[in-house]
Amino acid sequence: MTNTAYPHSYYAASANPVPVRPRLQGDVETDVVIIGAGYTGLSSALFLLEQGFKVTVLEAAKVGFGASGRNGGQIVNSYSRDIDTIEKTVGPREAQLLGHMAFEGAQIIRDRVAKYQIQCDLKDGGVFAAITPKQMSHLESQKRLWERYGHTQLELMDQRRIREVVACDQYIGGLLDMSGGHIHPLNLALGEAAAVESLGGVIYEQSAATRIDRGASPMVHTAEGKVRAKFVIVAGNAYLGNLVPELAAKSMPCGTQVITTEPLSEELASTLLPQDYCVEDCNYLLDYYRLSADKRLIFGGGVVYGARDPANIEAIIRPKMLKAFPQLKDVKIDYAWTGNFLLTLSRLPQVGRLGDNIYYSQGCSGHGVTYTHLAGKVLAEALRGQAERFDAFAGLPHYPFPGGQLLRTPLTALGAWYYSLRDKLGF
Structure with missing residues (x-):
C-alpha cells in the first residue's frame, strides 16, 4: 500500500509532533463516519463528540493533508461572496441567519485553541x-x-x-x-485531531474512501476495511475526487x-x-x-x-x-x-444532504479557514435534528459549471482573466 506523506512545505517542516495513526483494516461500526480529516471533518467530529456521538474519521492521506494544512493561515471572516450577495439571493430570514453566521467561525477557532490548548501561533x-x-x-x-x-x-x-x-x-x-x-494552519489541524482523539474519536489515516453504500444503514468502504454508520459526513472538498459524482459535477x-x-x-x-x-x-x-x-x-x-x-x-x-x-x-x-x-460557480459553499443520512459541505472557494469550522457546528446541529441553520446554507442555489467538466476550466480561467484585467485597469 502507498503511504502518502505531507507535501514539502514550511508547515510540514515546522509541524508539531504527531502520533502514527493506523489504516482502517476490517469492519467498524460507529454513529457517524466522516470522510476527510481537514477542518470541516475535524470540526464536525469535535462538535459531535462533545454531544455524545461515536465518531470515526477516514483520511486518505494524513490529517490536514489538503487545503487545511497548506493554506495561507489567515483567519478571514464572511464567505468568498459577501453577505450583500447572499441578501440578493435568498429571503430576508435566511439572509439574517447566514449573515450572523459569517463571523462565527473565527470565534470557534479561538474557542478550540483555548479549550484544547492548541499550539498554532495564533x-x-x-x-x-x-x-x-x-x-x-x-x-x-x-x-x-x-x-x-x-x-x-x-x-x-x-x-x-x-x-x-x-x-x-x-x-x-x-x-x-x-x-x-x-495561525499555523497545519498545527491547528493537528491540535484539533488530538482533541478529537482525547474525546474518544478514532482517526484512520492512509484510508481513502473508495465507495459509499447508500441506504438506511450506509457503509463506507476503503481498500482494507469498511465502516457502517447511522450517518455519513462527506468532507473531502478538493481532494474528494469522484467519490460522490453529483458533488463533483458542481465544483x-x-x-x-x-x-x-x-x-x-x-x-x-x-x-x-x-x-x-x-x-x-x-x-x-x-x-x-x-x-x-x-x-x-x-x-x-x-x-x-x-x-x-x-x-x-x-x-x-x-x-x-x-x-x-x-x-x-x-x-x-x-x-x-x-x-x-x-x-463553486456561485463562490458560495455547498451544503446539503443525500438521502436521509449522508451530509456534506464543500466548495469554500478559497475562503475556508473560518467557514469550515462553522460548517462543522452546523452539520453537527443537523444530525441532532436542529436543522434551521443547515437549511439556510442548503437553500443557497448552486449550478454546474457551463460546458461540463471538459470546458469548466478554460471558461472559468477566461472569466478570471477578465476580472484580473479590470483590477489592473482600476475599474
Missing part, C-alpha cells in the same frame, strides 16, 4: 488592503455591511494609517479586522501557490509588518501574506484552474512578493508549494 488582526479608489469604496461599504450584522471590531485606515501596519507603498487605505488574524478543484522566505532579521520583519497582522489585497486574484512565528514572510497568490501543479512556483509568486516588498530582493526562498481548494 495572532489577532487581519488587513484588507485597497490598491484603487474603487476598492477603498468597497471596503467602506463592507464595513457598513458587517456592522449591520453586529460585527464591530473594524477600523477603516487611510493611506497614512495603513503605512503604520504594512510597509507597502501600493496601498491607498484599508480595513483592519481585529477579529481576523492568522472544480483549483490550485493556489505559496512561498516562504528564509527567516528575516527581527528589524526587517518588524519593518514590514510592525503589528504582525496578516494582509490580503482586494484584487479579484488576490495576494496574501503574513509573518510566521520564526519571522519568515509567507506569501501566496494566484490561481491555477483545474488544480495543475505549476512547474516553478517561485517564478510565479516571487515577483508578486517583490512588487509589494522590493526590499526583499536579496532574500532567499526556502519553501514553495501548491495546494487545492474547491471552487
